[in-house]
Amino acid sequence: MALTPTAFDWVCTLVRKESAIVLEKGKEYLVESRLVPLARAAGAADVSAYVDGIRLRPDRRAQTAIVEALTTNETSWFRDGAPFQAFSTAVVPALKQARATTRSLRVWSAASSTGQEAYSLAMGLQDSVVAEGWRAEIIGTDLSTEVLEKAKAGRYSQLEMNRGLPAPLLVRHFTRVGTQWQVNDNLKKMVRFQQLNLTSSYAALGQFDVVFLRNVLIYFDLETKRDILSRVRKVIKPGGYMFLGGAETTLGVDENWDRELIGRVSVHRPKNGGQA
Template structure:
């Protein structure tokens, strides 16, 4: 490792200021591993040189690339499966019962990474609802411009489709595009993409019937978690449903949500009057 304590502290403060992500002491190796490819891309020998260059001549594009390199983009199809089972078994029937036949369902896949979650939802609803492409709108957002562009492209490598995508769904919803797989035009019409920093004021979106905000809150401190949950609630319908990661909860963080157990998972719903 070449990253000094002073330079790590500068990176830590930059990332927290721009994204509210907390890089605790002990994450020096992670920073080194994530930023070294960026340093090499810029023709620099190591991460110390990268940090010195950006500190001496700060440019928005360079700082953005540093922050994006340090955001976690781990994802797969049907990740932790139960929240998707809950969508089709419980949430979708409840929403269809509560909504008029002409009302469009709006779903938000927040911190969508390269798009597997958003397209997983699209596939499930396409299989569960007639004319889903005209009845469902899925908004996929991420802080990373690269991830948003990848989601918009809807193209995945063989290795990526091997991570959790059932073969029948691959055949039904994808087509070959050279060495990659491309989502069908129907799925693409269901998914809209945009950049979004959850730790900053959110853009005008929604109102959402369902929000998937999974494996995101674990990277923030308590005040930021509270602020994000408040902002998300403001973009939801009063009877909407929120899915968090298996290690995440609103309990002890924001008491304006009620927890609903659905099979082997839980969803959270805004409390009336909160």
Template structure:
């Protein structure tokens, strides 16, 4: 176990760099996740790694520490309900209200890409219901190495067995030895970009739908409130925010309220107030 002072430094470093709220009971993660980073940097142990961070809190090694400590858990069609709401409710509602033929979607903290690719596949599957409609999908994550994997779209047999319908596997993937790669036409539907949620959203443009699932749970309440406030500013007034099943805006942000009858789906308060 690392010294208390080193752990406190690491907590502050991660919070400032990524928003990650590393609690005391997470100390067991330090050795397992940071030892490989230390070895790759030519250092003897985690203690030397942290000493190096104190001296140089930016740069390639610092980036590697952040990437190692952030959780990159994802699966295809995770929790199913948001994807059903996306194609049966959110996209059609936006088209009906506006007559708009362009819809922009942001998948924040997209990890290795299963979420945005799930959206792309379901759009492809239902293209006949959306004639002339273009959906742009931007997928972002703080970790460069997971985005490299996402762009390649190559997954293990275990990964494609987690939530992916067999008909989608056969239709939208090509087998590469003992792995599976998403077909080029699906990969082309998603743009991947490295991005830190603590940064300004100004350069991203505006969105009609934002998926930000299972990431706010790693932030403290002030950071959650800040991220939600800034997301409200880049979300269209009649757009939708999708959070994870265990997440809520209640007691954190008054920028959104729940979309009636749609678990995990939120609408900007200004939209809700205009409808009343």
């Protein structure tokens, strides 16, 4: 039985209320495929029956599980390649000159999922910053507590490691544990993960030199995008940078950003120095 309109509409309303993510018509297959494991675990006949049971008899834990299932995104090591190249070859050297007195860099990996982006950034900073006596900290945040637990554990399957991680970095930064790979402590201590809804306050996170807000704005409506970009501007240190996904832009959303082209990657910087 296909997902009923009533069940789909209820899920869309729940996800938008809890995360501000918009699921539009045409996403029925996505919703159904993401919720099949939950329905099976609950012993429901199908996804519609599972959703209707929660809709008619509200269960907070089950509602959270639905939201997490639908807000968990695909990720990989050094995803898309070019942004990490721009980060290592242009952004980090520029920041090393600008932050020479403090010798410290902070990076925010927003919507960090299971941690591959945050650990990829840590690998990039290990030689260029930490090895020279600098302090580097990466904060990874996500709405889903489930993916954050995996990120904190820093343990991945061989299939996950094969998604974008060069063999030399695998050997250098990970240790084989049974059939899985564990991130080494020298890398792990650079990264901290915590739960955060991007529509809430960021004040407790502190200030950042670089924000990776990649492949997440596409899920929000215009008003929410504008609000998030405004909040991000306030936590970027003067002279800092923001990276968006390849299909994302500040143009027509928040005009308080300047764009710079590094190779084929657009980086964004708050106008007038930031924290406006």
